[in-house]
Amino acid sequence: LASLMTYKCATVDVPFGGGKGGLCIDTSKYNDAQLEAITRRFTAELIKKRAIGPGLDVPAPDYGTGAREMAWMRDTYEAFNPEDLHGAGVVTGKPVEQGGINGRESATGLGVYFGVRECLNNVADMQRIGLKPGVEGKTCIIQGFGNVGYF
Secondary structure, eight states: OHHHHHHHHHHTTOSOOOOOOOOOOOGGGSOHHHHHHHHHHHHHHHHHTTOOBTTTBOOOOOTTOOHHHHHHHHHHHHHHOTTOTTGGGGOSSOOGGGTOOTTHHHHHHHHHHHHHHHHHTOHHHHHHTTOOSSSTTOOOOOOSOSHHHHO
């Protein structure tokens, strides 16, 4: 996943790379206050190791996390780095009220749709596999119910 994210970002000239990190915990075994403490401690450890920051490594929500956790990470980073004028850029996927972007959750699913639509509109490719161009009349299966399957 990390290498694919690097290639995807490089293709569209976005200055992010691909890195994956996280904690292996069963979130159902912790209440919200405990999850917040765990998230903030994890963020503090990343800060101490200089492994997080705007323009350095910018975490994004993934499996088991969302805007809430990104808000905790941002707040923790800014508490440790009050002089950083770009502190809000330490994570993506923040709540809109805290500098996040409307439509972020649906963006991956919409991106898949637009990519598939463009492939299906390629007349030469569709003729080669014996299908009519376009989306109309075609069905597909999406495995999973994350941001791609849901949106």
